[in-house]
Ligand SMILES: Cc1ncc(C[n+]2csc(CCOP(=O)(O)OP(=O)(O)O)c2C)c(N)n1
């Protein structure tokens with residue numbers, strides 16, 4: 001029963017659909033719901049905007065989920081689940097696919113016995129990332145079929161389809177989303193849940209042990225599977241044609257479908273749901289029906305290059321549209337062939353470290369000591385902003401240590417001594433440990449200093465747990481807590497010091513100055529919880545008491 | 547797009563922009579309309595500028611409102627008014643933070659909800675839907691203060 005029939009404003013008349021099953025979900029929430037409905041065995045991932053809320057929401061729905069220390073481990077865990085015959089989900093932001101690329105490129109050879117779906121979330125426009133890489137490139141490079149939803153309904157539908165495709169062909173499948181799809185809320189109608197078969201081990205040595213002899217066969221098997229999937233995509237894959245006018249055809253994927261439908265009301269739009277392997281013949285037939293056929297895609301010219309290479313007659317997109325996010329206005333200009341874009345609007349207020357953030361003291365001190373800061377990624381990257389402007393490099397997670405060591409090796413001693421690697425606790429566990437191994441192994445003549453800003457959370461992405469917080473993804477206690485200081489000591493670091501930057505700023509400053517002056521390998525742990533994490537915990541404790 | 551209403555919220559991280567647009571989207575959704583809502587998470591939330599679009603009507607295509615096509619612009623931070631004015635369409639309604647007497651708010655953090663109260667006067671949804679959505683998106687401990695803020699805005 002509709003609870004309310006709206007008294008519509010003059011502009012609001014028209015089709016009003018009211019149904020019991022509707023939900024207003026973000027793309028991430030829709031994938032989480034799909035995970036529940038496919039009876040997911042386990043989800044694994046590492047936080048990263050815009051992908052983080054998938055596992056958080058799935059866990060809230062009761063799906064077993066974990067944060068792994070990094071994306072490579074997460075994908076390996078998911079692969080193990082799928083080798084066991086289970087249904088596995090791995091979630092990551094685009095740059096996390098780089099970290100997980102090693103297992104990915106061979107998981108397509110081994111294939112899976114259950115199902116393995118990787119959700120890769122790109123960030124065109126850099127809402128919260130260090131680059132604009134396009135994960136669609138990975139599909140072809142790794143030989144993984146890739147589905148691309150345009151809204152939350154498709155995120156739900158294609159997530160479920162991805163499990164079907166994965167199970168049918170025994171291949172990992174990538175669901176590629178972008179910030180707009182992950183974080184926009186649109187209406188979803190869900191379907192009845194499935195009951196998957198229970199995991200049980202079946203040995204298959206030639207399929208899963210990738211020695212050259214088996215891998216040669218596996219590569220051929222992969223290509224044969226992809227050929228079958230291509231044929232399936234041509235015949236019955238997820239392609240939607242929004243039939244409208246006959247003058248202009250548009251081929252689009254992902255969110256671009258929505259923008260194109262609005263930007264060109266008279267155009268007929270073909271929405272390609274599985275972009276690898278691409279249904280080239282379907283697109284060729286579509287394109288041939290129009291005097292003009294344009295490709296609307298965000299990021300790299302993946303679709304247009306593939307179509308042009310196959311000799312499909314399409315208009316490639318002008319180069320400026322490779323940069324940033326597309327929207328309705330930009331798609332209008334793209335279709336008009338405009339290459340000059342209006343100047344970007346004035347930037348809004350930039351983000352800053354919260355008032356009272358414990359990272360602030362550390363950056364005050366680093367600045368005062370004239371450090372060359374090999375930085376890393378997290379809230380503390382905001383140390384690059386005024387008033388600190390105290391970060392000299394930031395490339396990818398974990399790079400602070402390797403880059404800091406390289407600087408130490410190359411610079412003259414008086415400069416080398418000023419080099420400090422600054423890294424957060426979550427980032428340290430993600431990819432700082434191997435940097436410490438290198439530091440201990442290839443010791444720079446002036447030693448080195450690593451400052452770990454331990455705020456007891458993964459703050460940047462919204463306060464997620466990690467192996468050092470002592471709590472699991474759903475904030476329940478973990479069986480063990482990884483000790484950063486004990487790990488560094490065990491790895492052979494000369495000096496490990498723990499200081500509270502808020503209570504003992506002078507102590508932190510002295511520890512830093514002393515280590516920079518010495519030739520020791522030093523790790524300083526600046527330990528003070530993130531103030532947002534503290535207030536979240538206080539709230540949770542209050543709620544638990546009632 | 548035919549019959550689509552575009553509302554944009556703008557302000558700074560931590561001002562409850564995302565909660566406010568969740569509440570508005572919830573109202574339009576409960577009214578049986580098609581709804582799309584866009585927001586950005588991450589870096590922009592550390593006190594940086596935040597905007598979020600809600601579009602509703604019989605059928606919404608893109609989740610992003612085209613430039614200069616917002617019917618209503620609600621700004622929660624005074625210093626964000628001018629930067630965001632360009633989003634408003636000619637003749638559109640601007641709801642600025644100065645429209646609320648902050649001294650009358652039980653909780654100063656409820657400014658976003660007081661502005662929703664003002665917004666509600668421009669939209670065809672009954673008060674009961676607003677209150678329901680408000681309560682669905684806020685912790686019970688916050689209901690009283692936000693009911694007051696909403697009423698303050700709605701009374702005008
Ligand atoms: C490979 C990769 N995965 C994930 C991210 C997203 N990300 C950036 S920094 C970060 C962790 C931040 O946590 P921490 O190092 O503890 O610093 P904090 O934000 O708490 O200060 C994450 C998850 C990324 N940039 N790259």
Ligand code: SF4
Nearest residue numbers: 354357379459530531
């Ligand atoms: S969220 Fe925490 S770590 Fe990040 S800036 Fe705020 S206080 Fe600092």
